[in-house]
Amino acid sequence: MNVLVTGGAGLIGSSLCRRLLERGDSVVCVDDFSLGTPRHVQDLKKEKGFRLEKRDVAKPGWHKGLKGPFELVVHLAANSDISTGRKKPEMDLERTLLTTFETLQAARALRARGFAFASSSAVYGYEPVFPTPESAPRLHPVSVYGAGKLASEAYISAFVENYGLNAWVYRFGNVVGRRLTHGAIYDFVAKLRRDPSKLEVLGDGRQRKTYIDVEDCVSGILHGVAKSPAGKTHAERFQVFNLSTDGATSVREIAEEAARVLTGGKARIQYGESPIGWVGDVPRTSLDVAKLKALGWAPKLDSLSAVRKSVADYAEWSK
Numbered sequence: 001m002n003v004l005v006t007g008g009a010g011l012i013g014s015s016l017c018r019r020l021l022e023r024g025d026s027v028v029c030v031d032d033f034s035l036g037t038p039r040h041v042q043d044l045k046k047e048k049g050f051r052l053e054k055r056d057v058a059k060p061g062w063h064k065g066l067k068g069p070f071e072l073v074v075h076l077a078a079n080s081d082i083s084t085g086r087k088k089p090e091m092d093l094e095r096t097l098l099t100t101f102e103t104l105q106a107a108r109a110l111r112a113r114g115f116a117f118a119s120s121s122a123v124y125g126y127e128p129v130f131p132t133p134e135s136a137p138r139l140h141p142v143s144v145y146g147a148g149k150l151a152s153e154a155y156i157s158a159f160v161e162n163y164g165l166n167a168w169v170y171r172f173g174n175v176v177g178r179r180l181t182h183g184a185i186y187d188f189v190a191k192l193r194r195d196p197s198k199l200e201v202l203g204d205g206r207q208r209k210t211y212i213d214v215e216d217c218v219s220g221i222l223h224g225v226a227k228s229p230a231g232k233t234h235a236e237r238f239q240v241f242n243l244s245t246d247g248a249t250s251v252r253e254i255a256e257e258a259a260r261v262l263t264g265g266k267a268r269i270q271y272g273e274s275p276i277g278w279v280g281d282v283p284r285t286s287l288d289v290a291k292l293k294a295l296g297w298a299p300k301l302d303s304l305s306a307v308r309k310s311v312a313d314y315a316e317w318s319k
């Protein structure tokens, strides 16, 4: 299979490119290295079926010079750091929404058949139904990032109807692993390296969210595409899946694990008072993943094991 991966040098993209090459696919990996780095895919450069392209996929015509057809485009490029959206709302307009629009245009021009998209639990906002199913009635994001993801989903839905694409939309929980570029584990490790005596946590630490290991996330994406082929109706050609583990992990558990691994538990952890880390954050996420599980997929690691593995792996990787 010929696969085009945008954001391929990021956390999820670098694991996805590896997995695709292992199963014999050809991969064009596109990234502007704004968050990811060439180091994340350095070892793949020697692989015959791998091509790395530095391009900004928010720019019209970014695909010029690439040759289709591609069986699958996996669009992962975005501003993945939710908290920056409040300071710079134009960031998510450009990097989270425009990248999707221009990658849809690229998919048309490159005669792609399938389009898989990295959406997020952030589209649910303050969702009172836990665990939240894909059919949750309130899709009211409270972060600019979540708005960019939901608007992206809407554009994909329309491109499916108008231009014959088949789409798989995945609403991820928090994805963690070795090659992190953002998030709580990334921040805690950086803070503890700067000052091993203390760790300041945004919020009261009781925020409880669902985490998934990046390798399980990648198998979920590929499993959904393989086991839920496109049908004839719009609903069969635009499919939405939650993708995470069943459980959840608190920010306290993550902070304690980071302090344990980096300082042997010596760092004093200081919590804030707010139930959220920043405006646009939500205190709880819990996703109903029964739809993808019904297709035979299951994560290997639970939420807390995924967090523990990521703290250890990222601490070593970022030394």
Ligand SMILES: NC(=O)c1ccc[n+]([C@@H]2O[C@H](COP(=O)([O-])OP(=O)(O)OC[C@H]3O[C@@H](n4cnc5c(N)ncnc54)[C@H](O)[C@@H]3O)[C@@H](O)[C@H]2O)c1
Pocket (backbone or CB within 6 Å): 006, 007, 008, 009, 010, 011, 012, 013, 030, 031, 032, 033, 034, 035, 036, 037, 055, 056, 057, 058, 075, 076, 077, 078, 079, 080, 095, 099, 118, 119, 120, 121, 171, 172, 173, 174, 175, 176, 180, 181, 182
């Ligand atoms: N990691 C998570 O917890 C999580 C949760 C929900 C959704 N997602 C989504 O999954 C996708 C991948 O996330 P990730 O954790 O691997 O993030 P990441 O930051 O590690 O990867 C995103 C990649 O996109 C690249 N990129 C950003 N803007 C670009 C542009 N204009 N042109 C080309 N490349 C660009 C970055 O350099 C980076 O390598 C993102 O769309 C993210 O929003 C991630």
